[in-house]
Structure formats: structure tokens, C-alpha cells
Amino acid sequence: xxxxxxxxxxxxxxxxxxxxxxxxxxxxxxxxxxxxxxxxxxxxxxxxxxxxxxxxxxxxxxxxxxxxxxxxxxxxxxxxxxxxxxxxxxxxxxxxxxxxxxxxxxxxxxxxxxxxxxxxxxxxxxxxxxxxxxxxxxxxxxxxxxxxxxxxxxxxxxxxxxxxxxxxxxxxxxxxxxxxxxxxxxxxxxxxxxxxxxxxxxxxxxxxxxxxxxxxxx
Numbered sequence: 001x002x003x004x005x006x007x008x009x010x011x012x013x014x015x016x017x018x019x020x021x022x023x024x025x026x027x028x029x030x031x032x033x034x035x036x037x038x039x040x041x042x043x044x045x046x047x048x049x050x051x052x053x054x055x056x057x058x059x060x061x062x063x064x065x066x067x068x069x070x071x072x073x074x075x076x077x078x079x080x081x082x083x084x085x086x087x088x089x090x091x092x093x094x095x096x097x098x099x100x101x102x103x104x105x106x107x108x109x110x111x112x113x114x115x116x117x118x119x120x121x122x123x124x125x126x127x128x129x130x131x132x133x134x135x136x137x138x139x140x141x142x143x144x145x146x147x148x149x150x151x152x153x154x155x156x157x158x159x160x161x162x163x164x165x166x167x168x169x170x171x172x173x174x175x176x177x178x179x180x181x182x183x184x185x186x187x188x189x190x191x192x193x194x195x196x197x198x199x200x201x202x203x204x205x206x207x208x209x210x211x212x213x214x215x216x217x218x
Contacts (some may be wrong), residue, residue: 003034003216006096008087010103010140011071012060015040018102025200025208034212037094042086043079063108068171071104077146081125083108084115088129097216098135102198103172106141110180113159114152121152135215137208139164139198141180142172153183160186160215162208166194 009018015038019026026036041061048067064077087108090096101109115122116131136159144150161184165177174191181187190207192199 003098003212004094004096005034005036005098005100005137005212006087006090006094007036007038008063008099008101008105008109009038009040009061010105011062011066011068012045013103014059014061018105022198022200025198025205028205029209032209034209036100037090037096039087039090041083043082063104066104071171072142072176073145075145075147077149080108080111080146080149084112084126084129087112088131091131096133098137098212099131099133100137101139101141103140103142103196106138107144109136109138110141110144111149111152113157113161114149114155117157117159118152118155121155133159135160135162135212137162137164137211138177138180140166140169140172140196141177143176143179157184158186159184160188160211162188162190162211164190164192164198164204166192166196166199168194169196171196 007018009015019038041063043062045060045062046065048065063083064079066074099109112131113136115126115129116133138161144152163177163181165174167174181189188211
């Protein structure tokens with residue numbers, strides 16, 4: 001059986017775009033029997049500044065409504081339950097060993113990891129949503145700012161996490177991503193010299209491959 005990883009795209013994107021952006025990295029895993037699948041959010045991206053969906057934007061998706069400027073201080077993630085429920089449905093169809101989140105998708109992954117480890121802090125509507133990930137990879141992540149969920153940071157995650165961030169990221173300052181690592185008891189931080197992307201270098205492959213193998217053998 002292959003090791004299966006579900007990938008969660010960022011804001012104003014979709015699964016196909018994330019797949020294309022990291023294909024040169026993920027294809028190296030195929031011969032190691034590690035498979036990457038890609039989720040596309042059911043929520044169409046809406047330009048909040050114009051209040052409408054542009055015809056050119058219909059293939060773009062989001063996990064909750066925001067703007068690029070509002071990514072770091074959005075007080076309410078309006079469609080987060082819809083997003084989590086959708087990913088749960090995907091996980092019911094496939095037994096995913098791990099999850100990878102990029103940018104907005106990585107912050108959604110944070111919430112799902114807390115739901116897996118601390119379900120008692122979520123409302124009744126989440127009681128039938130469970131996850132069983134063995135590990136997680138976050139890239140270009142940023143703080144949870146939703147008023148309902150931001151207090152989850154009072155508790156630390158025990159899930160093995162590979163936390164990836166770029167020292168020259170102009171959208172999410174690397175220190176913001178670095179702070180998430182402090183909320184994890186079992187974190188591997190990987191700093192690269194690039195910007196707001198998942199690196200596809202041999203070094204990134206070696207680090208991610210070693211991390212995955214280590215955590216599926218437990």
C-alpha cells in the first residue's frame with residue numbers, strides 16, 4: 001500500500017495549481033511508493049473588494065473569505081466548517097497517512113490538527129468529524145486569527161509537523177511561520193532562502209522524505 005498524502009492549496013488557487021507548482025518535487029516520491037493527492041476547495045474565490053465573482057476567477061478557490069491584506073487578521077473564517085467537512089469526506093474515501101498545507105491551506109491544516117488532538121474544544125457540529133493523520137507538512141503558514149479558534153494556541157500539538165518557510169517570503173514573514181513551530185511539541189523546522197512557495201530542491205526532497213519515512217514507521 002502506498003503512503004498517501006492529501007495536499008491543501010492556498011488562497012485564490014486550486015488543487016491543480018498546487019499540483020503543478022510542486023510536481024518536480026512530488027514526482028521524486030513516486031518510486032518510493034508515496035502518493036500525493038490534491039483537494040480543491042468547494043468555495044469559489046470572491047473578490048471582497050468588488051463584492052463579486054469575476055468570470056476569470058471562477059476556477060480559483062478559497063477555504064474562507066478574506067483578502068490578501070486580511071489574511072493575517074480575519075476575525076471570522078466564514079466557510080471553515082464547510083471546508084473541514086469537505087476534507088473529512090475526502091478522508092473517508094481514502095485513508096490518508098499525512099496532510100500537506102500551503103499558505104491559507106496550511107492554516108486550515110492547523111485547525112484540523114487541533115480538531116484531531118483536542119476535539120473537546122470544538123462545537124457539537126464537529127463531533128462526527130475525526131481525522132487520523134500520522135504527520136503534517138505546513139508551508140508558508142500563518143497564525144489562526146478566527147475568534148472561535150485562536151485560543152487553541154493555549155495548547156500544544158503533539159503531531160509530528162514539518163514546518164517549511166522562506167526567509168525572503170514577502171507575503172508571510174518567516175518569523176510568523178516560525179511561531180507556529182513553537183505551538184508544536186514535535187516539529188522539524190526547515191528554512192529555505194526563497195519566497196512564498198514550497199521548494200522543489202533535492203535538499204527539500206531529502207528532508208521531506210526522511211520526515212515521512214520516520215513517521216510512517218512508528
